[in-house]
Amino acid sequence: MSGTHRVRIGVQLQPQHTDYPGLRRAAAAVEELGADVAFNWDHFYPLSGDPEGVNFECWTVLAAWAEATSRIEIGALVTCNSYRNPDLLADMARTVDHISAHDTGTGRLILGIGSGWFEKDYDAYGYEFGTAGGRLDRLAEALPRIEKRFAALNPTPTRHIPVLIGGGGEQKTLRMVARHADIWHGFGDAGTIAHKHSVLDQRCAEIGRDPGEIERSAGVSLTDDPAVVGEALHEVGTRLVTVSVSGPDYDLSPLRAWLDWRDEKNA
Known part of the structure; x- marks a missing residue:
């Protein structure tokens, strides 16, 4: 199990019930606070x-954040x-990676990916929903294609783009994590x-990969107590803790407690 990564704090700014200026200000505030x-x-x-209600599309927002921020990773x-x-998708990710590298020459994109689950999205936009197993199979087929496309693009990404895979399925998802992901x-x-974590370690052992290469991430509530929830997750190997907050107000005032906790753990 991973234990060597430094503690990091992520913030999921849910792009709903807001206007874009509010979403942009929230991203800037998250960076300024030090997440x-x-x-x-x-x-x-x-x-x-x-x-x-109001909702904005993912990847166009990420491209805008790549220009609007200078330090924080985005995904x-x-x-x-x-x-x-x-x-x-690989080409989009490569492009956002380059956009985000405007200050340092090194991109800041994390490619978070999953198999999908929200049926309304599929029905409204004309995608085939199918079955959970079928969607996972398509993800397993997509990941090597993404990796191959990264290597073929001109220019290639500015760095190895970290791949985050979400989901806890032990027979399919965690096998994909072991083979393809930098973050679970x-x-x-x-x-x-x-x-x-124990199952993921086993999946890594099956293919001869060091499980410590995979950063372990978990979602928490913004109002959870870091001294309780954070400590418990840290004890079992979680190193990237992500809190979620929705528009329109994006109240980030509780974030300081999580950032202070991070700094104490990394001291």
Whole structure:
């Protein structure tokens, strides 16, 4: 299990129930406060509140954030494999990587990806929903294509773009994580996360990969107590902790406690 990575704090700014200036200000505030990663999500409709409310598309927002920020890493938590041809997605990711490298020459994109689950998105935009198993199979087919396309693009990405895979399925998803991911993201209490870490370690052993190469990530509530929830997750190997916040207000005031906790753990 991973234990060598430094603790990092991510913030998922849900791109719903807001206007774009509000979303842009929130991303700037997350960077100014000192968080490590700003994520959005890849949905076409809100997941909470008014189901027909305001919502913005994932990858165009990421391209804008790449210009509007200078230090923080950015990514989707997570992009849906079903919505884009894998080779096109690799090209989009490479392009955002280059846009985000404007200050240092090194890109800041994390390619978060998953198999998809929100049926309304599929139905409204004309994608085939199919079955959970079928969507996972398509993700397994897409990941090598993305890797191959990265190597073929001109120019290539500015760095190895970290791949984050979300999901806890033990027979399919965690095998993909072991083979392709730099970061695994899951949800649940510390006991659940610890079990998934154990399975992921086993999947790594099956293919001869060092499990310590994979950063372990988990989602928490912004108002969770870092001294309780953070400590429990840290104890079982989580090193990237991501809190989620929705528009229109994006109240980030509780974030300081998480950042202070991070700094104490990394001291």
